[in-house]
Amino acid sequence: MSDIEAPFLAKLKGGDEAAFAGLVADLGPGLLDFARTFTSSTALAEDIVQETWLAVIRGLHAFEARASLKTWIFSILVRRARTIAARDARLHARAAARAAEVEWEPGQGRRGLWDDTPLPWSVDDPEAIHQSQEALLVLQTALDRLPEMQRQVVLLRDVEGLSAADVCNILALSETNVRVILHRGRAKLRQALDRYMRDGATSDGAAPSEITGRVAARGIR
Amino acid sequence: MNCYEAIDLMGDAIESRVPSESRAGFEEHLEECPACGTYFEQLRSTVSALARLPRRGDSGVLTQDLLDAFRRRPR
Numbered sequence: 001m002s003d004i005e006a007p008f009l010a011k012l013k014g015g016d017e018a019a020f021a022g023l024v025a026d027l028g029p030g031l032l033d034f035a036r037t038f039t040s041s042t043a044l045a046e047d048i049v050q051e052t053w054l055a056v057i058r059g060l061h062a063f064e065a066r067a068s069l070k071t072w073i074f075s076i077l078v079r080r081a082r083t084i085a086a087r088d089a090r091l092h093a094r095a096a097a098r099a100a101e102v103e104w105e106p107g108q109g110r111r112g113l114w115d116d117t118p119l120p121w122s123v124d125d126p127e128a129i130h131q132s133q134e135a136l137l138v139l140q141t142a143l144d145r146l147p148e149m150q151r152q153v154v155l156l157r158d159v160e161g162l163s164a165a166d167v168c169n170i171l172a173l174s175e176t177n178v179r180v181i182l183h184r185g186r187a188k189l190r191q192a193l194d195r196y197m198r199d200g201a202t203s204d205g206a207a208p209s210e211i212t213g214r215v216a217a218r219g220i221r
Numbered sequence: 222m223n224c225y226e227a228i229d230l231m232g233d234a235i236e237s238r239v240p241s242e243s244r245a246g247f248e249e250h251l252e253e254c255p256a257c258g259t260y261f262e263q264l265r266s267t268v269s270a271l272a273r274l275p276r277r278g279d280s281g282v283l284t285q286d287l288l289d290a291f292r293r294r295p296r
Contacts, residue, residue, distance in 0.1 A: 020291050021283040029276035049280055053287050057294045109225045110256070118259040126262055130270035139270055158271035164236075183232050190260070190267045 005069060012060060024053065027070060030160050031077055036144075037151045038085035048084050052077040071166045074156065078170055101147075104184050113187045121197040135193060142192030150185030153178055158186070222246035227257050234261065235268055 011019040031052060035045040055076045063072060104112030121129070129135045143151060143159075149171075156167045157178075167178050222243070227250040233239045239247050251258040 015291070015294070017288065017291065020288075024283045024287065025281040028281035032280035033277065046280070050284075050286070054290055057287070057290045061295050106229050107225060109228055110260075113228065114256075114260060117256045118263060120259050121263065121266075126266040127269055129266050130273040136270060136274060139267070140274055143271075143274075154271065158268050159274055161272060179232050186264055186267055189271070190263050193267055193270070194263060 034155055038081035048081045051080045074170045138196040142189050146185050150181050153181045154185040222250040231261055
């Protein structure tokens with residue numbers, strides 16, 4: 001446990017309501033996004049988060065901080081979600097529809113990563129792509145469409161910023177598995193951004209010229 | 222280093238964790254191979270954009286139900 005976390009945990013265990021409200025404000029939105037990976041229903045995702053918090057409250061007095069508070073809470077969510085979402089039949093239909101995709105494997109080179117040779121995006125600084133609200137929307141849409149496991153690993157590792165070891169613990173996956181799944185997911189997201197940067201293909205079907213104009217207005221091109 | 226080896230190291234490279242014995246070969250490959258170089262740069266941009274995704278919904282609000290449960294929590 002970090003030095004910062006110990007006093008905070010003591011407050012929580014002591015019944016400090018402001019500390020608990022702070023925890024909910026801090027982790028709630030990320031937990032809901034993560035819960036959405038287990039179900040296509042927003043209402044069900046909200047139930048999963050609610051049940052997670054109730055389990056956190058019940059387990060708080062016995063929490064021994066072997067993992068960080070955040071890792072512990074996300075682990076609880078996985079257990080609640082797997083129980084609850086197992087009843088959500090739509091999830092299985094979605095997974096089956098995607099089985100045919102070519103997935104990257106270590107040692108297989110670019111297979112599953114790119115078909116057309118990657119060309120530089122015509123921007124001064126590709127790192128600045130996050131300054132475009134539209135690019136972030138393209139990214140969010142592509143993230144929502146990833147196969148379940150890839151979406152979960154990318155969310156925890158890249159969006160939540162948890163360590164690789166924490167991601168392994170939360171999802172009960174080996175380190176090798178997490179690395180492969182992470183690259184598969186990131187590769188698809190890069191491809192979505194690439195398509196958008198190249199011909200302005202967005203989820204809302206706006207015309208490429210319109211996008212170029214909008215992106216230019218934000219100083220990306 | 223060839224494309225196959227370089228691609229397998231890209232995940233480590235994003236976290237600056239390429240083993241030291243492979244580092245020079247990896248960087249050399251990215252400079253020599255436009256496809257891998259461009260791909261890696263875009264992969265890194267993708268990852269840094271992911272860290273900045275805005276959150277959805279108002280699920281960070283402490284509801285009365287949760288507050289009541291917190292007050293009744295086991296000690």
